[in-house]
Amino acid sequence: GQQLNQSPQSMFIQEGEDVSMNCTSSSIFNTWLWYKQDPGEGPVLLIALYKAGELTSNGRLTAQFGITRKDSFLNISASIPSDVGIYFCAGSSSGSARQLTFGSGTQLTVLP
Amino acid sequence: EAQVTQNPRYLITVTGKKLTVTCSQNMNHEYMSWYRQDPGLGLRQIYYSMNVEVTDKGDVPEGYKVSRKEKRNFPLILESPSPNQTSLYFCASTYLSSGGAGDTQYFGPGTRLTVL
Numbered sequence: 409g410q411q412l413n414q415s416p417q418s419m420f421i422q423e424g425e426d427v428s429m430n431c432t433s434s435s436i437f438n439t440w441l442w443y444k445q446d447p448g449e450g451p452v453l454l455i456a457l458y459k460a461g462e463l464t465s466n467g468r469l470t471a472q473f474g475i476t477r478k479d480s481f482l483n484i485s486a487s488i489p490s491d492v493g494i495y496f497c498a499g500s501s502s503g504s505a506r507q508l509t510f511g512s513g514t515q516l517t518v519l520p
Numbered sequence: 521e522a523q524v525t526q527n528p529r530y531l532i533t534v535t536g537k538k539l540t541v542t543c544s545q546n547m548n549h550e551y552m553s554w555y556r557q558d559p560g561l562g563l564r565q566i567y568y569s570m571n572v573e574v575t576d577k578g579d580v581p582e583g584y585k586v587s588r589k590e591k592r593n594f595p596l597i598l599e600s601p602s603p604n605q606t607s608l609y610f611c612a613s614t615y616l617s618s619g620g621a622g623d624t625q626y627f628g629p630g631t632r633l634t635v636l
Contacts, residue, residue, distance in 0.1 A: 414562070441625075450524075450610050450627025451563070496562055506551060506614065506623070507578070510562035 414497050414511030421487055422519050429495060429514040430481040437499035440473050440480040441508065445494045454495075455482070487518050522547050524613050524628035532634045533601055541596045541631045543611030549626075551614040552594040553578065554586065556607040557630075563610065569594055601635040608632050 414431045421427055431440070439458055443451035455466050457473035457480060464471055470483045480499070484491055494515050498508040524545045533539055545552065553568035555578075565578030569588040583605055585597040598605060611628040 412562070417560075439623075448629070450612075450630055452627070453625060456623070498563075506616070507565060507568065508563075508625075509579075510555075510564070512560050512562040 412497060412499055412509055412511040414514060416514060417512070418515040418517070420517045420519060423487060423489060425487055427484040427487055427491070427516060428481060429497075429516075430479060431497035431499070431511045432479045433499055433509075434478070435501070436477040437501055437509075438477065439500040439502065439508075440471070441498040441500075442469075442471050442480070442482045443496045443498060445496065445513075447493070451496055484516075487516075489518050489520065492516060492518050522626060524611055524626050526609075526611050526628040526631050528631060529629065530632050532636065534636050535602055536600050539598050539601060539633075541598075541609060541611075541633070543594045543596065543628060544592050545594075545611075545613035545626070546592065547613060547615065547626065548591065549613040549615055550591065551616050552588070553612045553614070554584070554594070554596045555610045555612065556580065556605075557610060558607050566596070566609075601633075603635045606633060606635045 412431050412433050441456050442454045445451040455471040460477050461475045462473040468485045494513045496513050497511040500508050527542045550571045554566040555563040557563045564580045566584050567586040569575045609631045614625045
């Protein structure tokens with residue numbers, strides 16, 4: 409099946425720093441989604457991208473759909489303690505949120 | 521409040537003892553799916569359902585069954601659980617917009633299953 413490589417696997421940053429994580433795929437995706445998972449909960453959608461080259465923001469979060477359609481990145485600016493969690497990218501070859509392939513996740517720790 | 525509920529949240533069982541994890545959504549969504557989450561592997565789709573009585577295999581369907589007799593419920597059945605099915609399971613319900621852009625997926629809180 410399709411595979412997504414997500415990096416880094418984990419990050420330890422100081423409060424206030426910016427964070428960047430990315431996902432790459434060996435095949436083309438038509439949809440890229442970014443999720444956050446808090447401990448003991450299911451993933452929650454942060455940003456959805458449906459068009460190559462698209463750059464979308466949600467508060468301090470910005471995500472881009474790579475123009476090759478094989479990659480995406482997520483930036484978090486001015487991190488705060490509640491940003492702690494696991495961030496997942498997900499892609500779909502359909503133009504929708506069906507049949508998603510997930511990355512392995514980036515565990516983010518924000519140090520005070 | 522829009523919700524996806526799963527039961528039980530935690531389950532410890534033994535090899536071969538049939539079990540069912542229930543999933544219910546109150547949003548009248550047509551599309552529902554089951555994922556398992558394992559360390560270092562992210563979430564992998566087990567089965568999905570496009571509508572009542574319409575189900576199909578995801579990426580890792582072996583050892584699992586599902587049914588969709590009503591729109592709101594999508595139970596996951598393990599007929600003969602084995603230790604390699606020890607995992608964290610998530611049910612998801614998806615609002616499908618026309619065209620796809622605008623789809624929104626809601627995940628349940630998860631079921632942690634241990635098979636001894």
